[in-house]
Amino acid sequence: MTRSVGDGLSDLRGRLAAAGIEGAPREARRIMAAALGVAPDRVSLMQTDPLPAEAEDRLTGMAARRCAREPLSHILGLRAFYRHEFRVTRHVLDPRPETEMLVEAGLGAPFERVLDLGTGTGCILLSLLAARPGASGTGTDISDEALAVARENAENLGVTDRCELLRSDWFTAVDGQYDLIVSNPPYIAAWEMDMLEPELRYEPRGALTDEGDGLTAYRAIAEGAMDHLRPGGRLLLEIGWRQGPDVSALLHAHGFENPRLLTDLDGRDRVLSAARPLTAP
Template sequence: MIDNIDAIGAGVTVGALQTQSLLDALDNRVLLCHALGLNRVGLITQSERALSADEANRFAALVRRRLDGEPIAYIVGQREFFGLPFEVGDAVLIPRPDTELLVELTLERLPPSGRVLDMGTGSGAIAVAVAHTRRDADVTALDVSPEALAVARRNAAANGVRVAFLQSDWYAALEAKAPFDVIASNPPYIASGDRHLSEGDLRYEPVGALTDHADGLSALRIIVAGAAARLKPRGWLLMEHGYDQSAAVRQLLTEQGYTDVQSWTDLAGIERVTGARTH
């Protein structure tokens, strides 16, 4: 049993490191694969191999970063989303399984050769997942951050999809764009001062992609107010939001005259996405 970082040194076997107790089993396996350049099968078949000093130092450094609280996705530089690999870094949020609901709802409402807009694309996860699943779709994705757009473009290229990326502060650069069938967004929705911003993985993620620095609804208000003018008749607006915001978002949509206002639950049974249609 390896129970402290100092015990990770040259000569320690791959198998011994797989039973170490510093991290949970999944984190340990991911970091060990990353440090050694092996897949899960390789860990099994090379369990008796002793690590070199460089390999041991590399793995120990990764363990230290994880013990300090850095997210696994940032340490290894990648996260799977909707069955696809995505590059991630400190310029973008880490894609989460809950957001796959937004992708599924978008795909269900997208007509043949339909047009989709992903607002606040970050890593490009939503846009790339849609474009990969629906090769006929015309997908546009925007973000105000040039650093995030650079990551998103690399993810589109790596996954072999065509997405039109646009630097824009919400709708500012969209005046010349034709109407969309679906607008989807996972905007900043955590209220300023929320304790979750100083806990867990969120401590390492870009704060501007997490919070609107206000009541958590300001970005959602902007999206709701401007979507109808950029949607085709009977087009859909779909937005991810916080666990306690569904009623407020439904009210925003109702007040702006949208129809078929409704919310959908994530895997935990929490209302995570709310949407509606234009007239």
């Protein structure tokens, strides 16, 4: 007997909750919407409709993947981030809501040229460019697969003509100077990896950890950032909540004066802001 959409939704909510997934009702609605090929807000209006066999098959497959703790963004292929939706695959870090703080900080002052180191999906760079129609930018990554995803996202947001995407290990292929440099680099220490949520098993390990103390990327960025910032240019880095003092010290050692820590909604250090002095150090 064919189930109704409401029956399928109720069952899915229970399965997701049993798998330990927070926000099971919301996620169940999004998965059901994807299975039906409708917008999530339509699902509540279809409760008594029969669940078509082809939708049931899609639902079964997606439910199994999510209960195995594969990220919802990987299953749906999309992640909402700072007013836009971004294409997401297993080759890129899944954009997190807390990273929107880096975008907000970047938009806190004017800029004409922005560099995003380790761009991944391009969510930071492309959000900045979409919000500043007169700006242009460069995104770098060592992963060709990630750059392909970023290019697709740049096209979807209509900023391709203002966006250069380069294969580069931090600054190695970067020329010129910028008003703003941003990065959300791999900052999880190797010893912390086993304590992370199960969804992170599906994300590229190299986007999460340096297999060391979590500071390798910051050392490289601190060493090269001054040469690629215009006088007065800003550097904004997402950091782990305990890394503020260490990353501040690295930046200070390379000529950045008075790095400033910005806290997230939970009161944890999230973004480190620094600027190149107007005169040479």
